[in-house]
Amino acid sequence: MSGGAEERSETRRRVGAARRLVVKVGSSSLTTAAGGLDTARLDAVVDAVAERCARGGQLVLVSSGAIAAGLAPLALARRPKDLATQQAAAGVGQLALAHAYATSFGRHQRVVGQVLLTADDVVRRSHYRNAQRTFERLLALGVVPVVNENDTVATDEIRFGDNDRLAALAAHLVGADALVLLSDVDALYDGDPRRGGARRITEVAGAADLNEVRAGAGRVDGLGTGGMASKLAAARLASSAGIPVLLAGADAAVRALGPADVGTAFAVTGPRLSARRFWLGHAASATGRLRLDDGAVEAVTQRRRSLLAAGITGTTDEFHAGDVVELVDATERVVARGVVAYDAAELPELIGRSSRDLPAEFRREVVHADDLVVVH
Ligand SMILES: Nc1ncnc2c1ncn2[C@@H]1O[C@H](COP(=O)(O)OP(=O)(O)O)[C@@H](O)[C@H]1O
Numbered sequence: 001m002s003g004g005a006e007e008r009s010e011t012r013r014r015v016g017a018a019r020r021l022v023v024k025v026g027s028s029s030l031t032t033a034a035g036g037l038d039t040a041r042l043d044a045v046v047d048a049v050a051e052r053c054a055r056g057g058q059l060v061l062v063s064s065g066a067i068a069a070g071l072a073p074l075a076l077a078r079r080p081k082d083l084a085t086q087q088a089a090a091g092v093g094q095l096a097l098a099h100a101y102a103t104s105f106g107r108h109q110r111v112v113g114q115v116l117l118t119a120d121d122v123v124r125r126s127h128y129r130n131a132q133r134t135f136e137r138l139l140a141l142g143v144v145p146v147v148n149e150n151d152t153v154a155t156d157e158i159r160f161g162d163n164d165r166l167a168a169l170a171a172h173l174v175g176a177d178a179l180v181l182l183s184d185v186d187a188l189y190d191g192d193p194r195r196g197g198a199r200r201i202t203e204v205a206g207a208a209d210l211n212e213v214r215a216g217a218g219r220v221d222g223l224g225t226g227g228m229a230s231k232l233a234a235a236r237l238a239s240s241a242g243i244p245v246l247l248a249g250a251d252a253a254v255r256a257l258g259p260a261d262v263g264t265a266f267a268v269t270g271p272r273l274s275a276r277r278f279w280l281g282h283a284a285s286a287t288g289r290l291r292l293d294d295g296a297v298e299a300v301t302q303r304r305r306s307l308l309a310a311g312i313t314g315t316t317d318e319f320h321a322g323d324v325v326e327l328v329d330a331t332e333r334v335v336a337r338g339v340v341a342y343d344a345a346e347l348p349e350l351i352g353r354s355s356r357d358l359p360a361e362f363r364r365e366v367v368h369a370d371d372l373v374v375v376h
């Protein structure tokens with residue numbers, strides 16, 4: 001697609017040269033057509049990861065496949081639809097998956113450590129930092145962290161939903177230099193490749209390159225969850241936060257983790273955010289909303305100013321000082337997220353009023369510019 005040869009080589013060069021890498025592999029790449037764990041394919045991914053570690057890389061492997069690996073032992077013909085059976089299958093399958101990874105990495109004398117995360121671990125700032133410390137120590141010890149969502153306890157409300165998103169969040173959390181998404185498809189296409197006639201896309205320089213792309217669901221036999229749409233969302237999330245992304249086929253793992261000359265490369269589209277600002281913009285869950293008038297939207301998004309009470313026209317009523325809130329425009333479109341400095345109960349008296357008309361204790365900003373991230 002767009003992007004000249006120079007740009008092309010720069011993204012791939014960065015992926016190829018990355019010291020710290022998050023690699024994500026999907027369920028459909030780790031399971032046989034019959035639904036069992038495909039150890040030959042798992043070994044091939046492990047070989048590529050171990051080889052990169054041997055060259056001095058620090059790798060984090062985000063692996064799906066717990067539910068898929070639990071199907072055969074439980075004599076389930078297909079992925080269950082209800083959450084309780086999915087969780088039971090994940091409980092059985094995660095153990096099989098962890099065992100398979102430990103055995104496979106053992107062939108390379110590599111120790112692996114299992115990290116099971118729930119959305120809460122990134123949503124709450126203290127948990128986020130705790131997870132960061134754990135990864136840091138595992139990597140310092142030369143261990144390959146094998147990460148999955150903690151499916152057995154994650155309920156619908158608190159799920160990451162898909163491991164592509166989890167991998168993008170993990171990539172920022174560990175300060176990765178690049179993110180590699182391995183799937184059962186060799187690249188991004190402008191339409192579902194199973195339909196025929198779809199064109200392969202090798203480079204994505206920015207959002208405009210995705211305008212014509214139709215990202216569909218995964219296989220009909222449905223072991224993967226998000227299909228290409230969740231991969232694209234994850235690639236955009238990571239690349240907008242300064243992390244280059246490569247999407248490639250799991251069967252080309254050696255080249256994806258070697259010269260990075262396969263698949264689709266997503267160039268970075270934004271600066272690397274600090275851990276706090278990334279968390280604020282992408283990981284934290286908001287507990288309330290502040291509605292802004294047009295002037296305040298402009299001040300906050302264009303001039304990067306703090307939000308003052310004068311520019312607020314309405315609020316929801318259940319948040320406390322220190323909570324993360326969404327800042328929305330008159331049409332309820334989210335324009336920014338930030339940490340609010342007041343309880344919801346305090347604001348009705350203040351909103352719409354200029355700071356100089358307020359008592360001294362209420363003259364501080366409602367959301368300080370340092371605690372505010374603009375949403376594009
Ligand atoms: N535009 C597209 N480009 C590439 N693949 C697509 C596209 N739209 C849909 N797909 C399908 O998405 C699938 C990958 O998603 P999924 O099965 O969820 O993978 P994983 O298990 O690796 O997460 C591919 O098998 C492919 O057929």
Ligand SMILES: N[C@@H](CCC(=O)OP(=O)(O)O)C(=O)O
Pocket residue numbers: 025026027028063064065066067068090148149151161162163164223224225226227
């Ligand atoms: N955590 C789930 C996988 C969720 C998921 O995103 O799967 P996939 O689309 O195959 O990457 C599991 O291990 O079964």
